[in-house]
Amino acid sequence: MTDAVLDVRNLNLSVGRANIVNDVSFSVSQGSTLGIVGESGSGKSMTVLGATGLVDSPPAVVTGTSTIDGANLVGLSRAKLQKIHGRRIGFIFQDPSTSLNPVLTIERQLTEGPETHLGMTRRAAKRKALDLLEAVGIPDPGSRLGAYPHQLSGGMKQRVMIAVALACDPALLIADEPTTALDVTTQSQIMALVRSLQERVGMAVVWISHDLGVISGVAEEVVVLYGGQVVEQAGILELFRNPLHPYTQGLLQARPTLGSTAELVVIPGSPPDPKHLPEGCVFFDRCPLRLDPRCETERPPLAAVGADHLVRSFCATSGSDRISNAWEASRV
Numbered sequence: 001m002t003d004a005v006l007d008v009r010n011l012n013l014s015v016g017r018a019n020i021v022n023d024v025s026f027s028v029s030q031g032s033t034l035g036i037v038g039e040s041g042s043g044k045s046m047t048v049l050g051a052t053g054l055v056d057s058p059p060a061v062v063t064g065t066s067t068i069d070g071a072n073l074v075g076l077s078r079a080k081l082q083k084i085h086g087r088r089i090g091f092i093f094q095d096p097s098t099s100l101n102p103v104l105t106i107e108r109q110l111t112e113g114p115e116t117h118l119g120m121t122r123r124a125a126k127r128k129a130l131d132l133l134e135a136v137g138i139p140d141p142g143s144r145l146g147a148y149p150h151q152l153s154g155g156m157k158q159r160v161m162i163a164v165a166l167a168c169d170p171a172l173l174i175a176d177e178p179t180t181a182l183d184v185t186t187q188s189q190i191m192a193l194v195r196s197l198q199e200r201v202g203m204a205v206v207w208i209s210h211d212l213g214v215i216s217g218v219a220e221e222v223v224v225l226y227g228g229q230v231v232e233q234a235g236i237l238e239l240f241r242n243p244l245h246p247y248t249q250g251l252l253q254a255r256p257t258l259g260s261t262a263e264l265v266v267i268p269g270s271p272p273d274p275k276h277l278p279e280g281c282v283f284f285d286r287c288p289l290r291l292d293p294r295c296e297t298e299r300p301p302l303a304a305v306g307a308d309h310l311v312r313s314f315c316a317t318s319g320s321d322r323i324s325n326a327w328e329a330s331r332v
């Protein structure tokens with residue numbers, strides 16, 4: 001992709017014998033959102049932490065490339081990384097306390113970045129802080145500038161964290177499960193907020209979630225991760241219409257639908273331990289369609305199955321009845 005803001009190629013991340021991220025590639029372009037989905041432990045957070053240079057290395061060993069503004073973040077010095085993080089990348093996380101400083105006022109947290117990285121005066125930065133608070137839907141922003149994080153509700157803290165992440169007009173926003181701890185109403189407000197801010201400033205967004213429902217509300221393109229590998233990648237509509245990997249189909253069936261009284265089909269088992277990844281397909285021991293012995297001994301390649309649709313499985317199938325029956329039969 002030529003207009004990629006972030007371009008990740010063949011990223012690998014290991015800690016000791018744990019192979020946590022395995023040959024992951026994706027890119028995200030200006031104004032668009034890439035969703036990364038997978039169950040807990042599938043490697044979502046470590047993929048973006050490795051791609052943005054936010055892991056301690058050593059002990060983590062990171063290889064591959066992750067390019068923003070022509071700079072490869074893999075292996076970049078701490079000083080250079082800090083500059084790029086401050087100026088070009090905003091981060092929002094599930095827990096705002098990991099990014100908000102409890103002993104600094106909201107004003108200081110919002111003005112620090114623009115003063116340091118954009119060379120703004122204190123007065124201009126304060127004006128910008130007020131604009132940002134208003135943009136993220138904080139009522140009466142002027143009265144909030146002197147507040148400390150603990151004086152705000154959970155939803156408000158989340159909004160302030162987004163304002164801080166956007167303070168330097170980042171080209172890229174990394175959103176790691178930012179709405180998981182919130183109630184459904186606040187969750188959809190935050191999703192809509194990021195979408196509207198994105199339309200205004202045109203940034204690229206990488207949004208991580210274990211919930212395909214959330215991803216379908218924010219992303220145009222989706223990477224499905226399992227065992228630290230990309231097992232499927234497609235546009236959001238294509239993925240919902242034509243999911244090909246048995247794991248993606250399982251994730252889709254595990255989604256509760258409004259008003260449904262049917263029992264939730266969960267995928268039996270859990271993701272593999274990165275210290276003991278299977279020799280063949282990483283989904284082998286949970287796959288209801290596995291073919292013995294090929295799937296057990298041979299690692300499937302990530303293959304193109306259409307324009308912009310990639311899948312890593314010898315059992316990829318669009319036969320939805322077949323997979324439904326297989327999932328029903330495998331339910332414990």
Ligand SMILES: Nc1ncnc2c1ncn2[C@@H]1O[C@H](COP(=O)(O)OP(=O)(O)OP(=O)(O)O)[C@@H](O)[C@H]1O
Nearest residue numbers: 015018020038039040041042043044045046047274
């Ligand atoms: N420092 C580490 N050393 C060894 N293994 C680690 C380390 N950090 C994470 N892991 C392992 O890497 C795997 C992927 O973790 P990661 O946090 O990226 O998953 P995730 O998909 O983001 O899950 P969650 O939604 O729970 O955060 C897990 O098996 C985890 O136990």
